[in-house]
Amino acid sequence: MIHEVDEALRALFRADPLAGGQVNVVFEAPTRDWAAKVNAPTVNLYLYDIREDMRRRERGLLNEYDDHGTVTGRRRPPRYFKLSYLITAWTRRPEDEHRLLSALLLCLLRYESLPADRLGGTLADLGVAVPMSVALPPPEDRSFADVWSALGGELKPSLDLVVSVPVTESPVYEAGPPVGDEGVRLGFSEVPGASSESGGPGDSGDAGLPVYGKRPDVPGAPLGPGDAGAAARRSGIRSRVAEER
Structure with a gap:
């Protein structure tokens, strides 16, 4: 699930804001040691937080049907998890980094969710939207400065991207036999x-x-x-x- 979101973001950036440019797209932790080894223009999408999106939590059970429209089982609704990415640009000149961040921001603002043609694997099979938001204020329980402090690096211009991805793993509860037309027989x-x-x-x-x-x-x-x-x-x-x- 997470790796499918990674590939969808990589495909989205390579097809639009980074098309035709020699810019790498990586998912490394932007530590001091990693930054010292960067020798080419790079866009880093660091996944720094995973937590459930409680606003999208649903109750109850969903029916599963066979080819005849008969209920065969029931399962819990999908649960959405927020994947938070810290997006940074790495070049030799700050001006070039700002241009990259601007292109990435304009690309992300055009979409309310990940484009369906960029999804693959189980996300494509689900056929549901994968919402995302960019550059929103951070939650009260953390700040981006804390993230940089935990990484041991210096504060750097960045975009915060949050993708709410559905997870459908759930046990299937077998349904009882359908009610027929014979009625109830008493003896x-x-x-x-x-x-x-x-x-x-x-x-x-x-x-x-x-x-x-x-x-x-x-x-x-x-x-x-x-x-x-x-x-x-x-x-x-x-x-x-x-x-x-």
């Missing part, structure tokens, strides 16, 4: 211990529990007319409810 079985011939509460296993649908004070007297209650008991559709006395 009934004999009450444990009940006799198919006799439905009285004195049968083995009744334990003296009243049968739902008859008066508890009149054992064996169904509430329905005729033999409706007895027929229901003989068919096995008999449920017993324990009453608290």
Whole structure:
């Protein structure tokens, strides 16, 4: 993911502001030792910070579908991470460095996100925008002077480029089978211990529990007319409810 952003930035700069020039594009840490070895015009894109872009964090799950449009699984939405680059120009004359920085700034200001034709690998397969911003004020918890101090170098004109790159790595949660058109099927079985011939509460296993649908004070007297209650008991559709006395 990070190396794909590196290649996209390299391709963008070589195609536009640095086209036709003999300018190297590197991603080295601009330390004193490195600066002493630079012997050709160079643009350095130093990746100095990686952190999640919490403003783009989404909740919930995204559906995955098969060729028939059926949901087969669910995964978390992409999470965006901010890649912060310190862009510097290195030549023998400060004026040439300023010209390079000016060309790079004008190039970056033309885009709200990395151009789609410069993306490759997984970023190209995603088909989503890769937002970027340039020359914004630094966060309150750090300054560019602190970055230079950590590198052990002298403060130098630079551009701060932040690229918000999506990361889609997430476990896939398998979805249950789709709901059909058959509906719900219910079945009934004999009450444990009940006799198919006799439905009285004195049968083995009744334990003296009243049968739902008859008066508890009149054992064996169904509430329905005729033999409706007895027929229901003989068919096995008999449920017993324990009453608290």
